[in-house]
Amino acid sequence: MGARAYRAAGDLGRAIPLYQATLAKRERVLGPDHPETLISRGNLAHAYQGMGDLGRALPLLETTLADRERVLGPDHPHTLTSRNNLAHAYHVAGDLRRAIPLYQATLAEYERLFxxxxxxxxxxxxxxxxxxxxxxxIDRASNDGEASFNDRFSTPAPEELRVDFRSRLRESP
Known part of the structure; x- marks a missing residue:
């Protein structure tokens, strides 16, 4: 059974070693910039993301996007897919400040091209x-939290006691 079949069956534990082996072989035989190698890197990143391992997925997605922009160009459909995939991973990670601009850039290109x-x-x-x-x-909750705090205390809290409500909201389950 191949990596895609394992992934489709939800068995990422078996799919990931196959994706890793395929990527290593393609890098060795085709080189790191070959389009098929870039596809393999994206597949491995997607599998890591599916397992919730964004620590491994994000660097692969970032590298794949940079390489596709360099090799294929910024408006190639595979580059746009990589940009959307990276934006989605940032979104899932709660990093909306990175996700939103990537989504915006991707949307502008898709609208222009398609x-x-x-x-x-x-x-x-x-x-x-x-x-x-x-x-x-998140902004509304953060502003409400700050306003509530400021309403309760006439003197601002010392810097070391201030709470970053935005990051606290992202940390909550």
Whole structure:
């Protein structure tokens, strides 16, 4: 059974070693910049992300995007896919300050190249809208928390006692 089949079956524990082996072989035989190698790197990153291992997924996604921009160009469909995948990983990680600009850039390129009604353009737009809504909720909660704190205390708290409500909200389950 191949890595894709294991991933489709939800068995990422078996898929990941196969993705790792495929990536290593493609890097050795085809080189690190070959489009098939870049696909393998993206597949491995996706599998790591599926397991919740963003610590391994994010560097691979960042490298894959940078390499695709350099090798294929910034508006190649595979580059746009990599940009959306990285934005999504940042989104999942709660790093909306990185996710939103990537979604915006990806959406602008999809609209320019494929039009507003292309199915992938709609997916990217939906991703951007979700991230923007989440960011607004966090901002609102952060502002409400700060206002509540300021209403209770006429003298601002010392810097070491201040709470960063934005990061606390992202940490909550």
């Amino acid at each position: 039009g507003r009604d292309h199915p992938t353009t709609r997916v990217v737009r939906s991703n951007l809208e979700a991230a923007t809504r989440e960011n607004a909720v």
